[in-house]
Amino acid sequence: MPHSLHPQLQHDGHLLGQLGLSRLLLHRNALVPWFILVPEVEATQLHRMAVEQRRELMDEVAALSTVVEAYFECDRVNVATIGNQVPQLHCHVIARRRDDPCWPGVVWGRLPETGTTWSAQALATLTERLQAELELRPD
């Protein structure tokens, strides 16, 4: 059975593609570059993952962080696994800037819902860069 994405994650994000272990999503709210990695595992919490899989996830997090830090010229990358609302294991990787609307606070529960969205052109350019720098393939 293929690994299915939780409906809330599907609703929240653009599916950019597939890394070695995880699906890569971009949150539809474009006020902050907010990525979500969804590893294809049964575990619902980080500490319940098999060690090798957790390492693979964290390698993906680190590689993605390096690329988005350069791409968005951000000041800080916020990384988190929370899952209080969506139980499927997922990891947030968020490019934060001092001039973003939530700085220095966190984004969860605080990002204005302004309807700001990623243009098709912005999504295509970003995806192209991620495909060039990560082993991202179409889902």
Add this chain to the structure above:
Amino acid sequence: MPHSLHPQLQHDGHLLGQLGLSRLLLHRNALVPWFILVPEVEATQLHRMAVEQRRELMDEVAALSTVVEAYFECDRVNVATIGNQVPQLHCHVIARRRDDPCWPGVVWGRLPETGTTWSAQALATLTERLQAELELRPD
């Protein structure tokens, strides 16, 4: 030169001891069991850590999560590296319960400052358990 703890972290937390790579703190606000690991590294962001050190940190996070999940009978462990306010690299490990005052939201910026504190007895019992189950030694 010994690794010095950022004054804000020192202010926010009880120092419980030292793991292999990280100092272990417990946030003074006792409304939620909120741990902070401070790895003794120069890097200020997760993706800038040497791979082996990042793995060691995440092994510490996972081991701590397993112990606190059982100890506090929590529903979810939230794990995050944010650092928008305190640049020294630190990783939050928070035992969340459906009946805690922030659920299902995150704790950052949302935890009531009620002055609820850990008793000396609670700290001693918790530290004893952590010393028994993790390689935690006095700092």
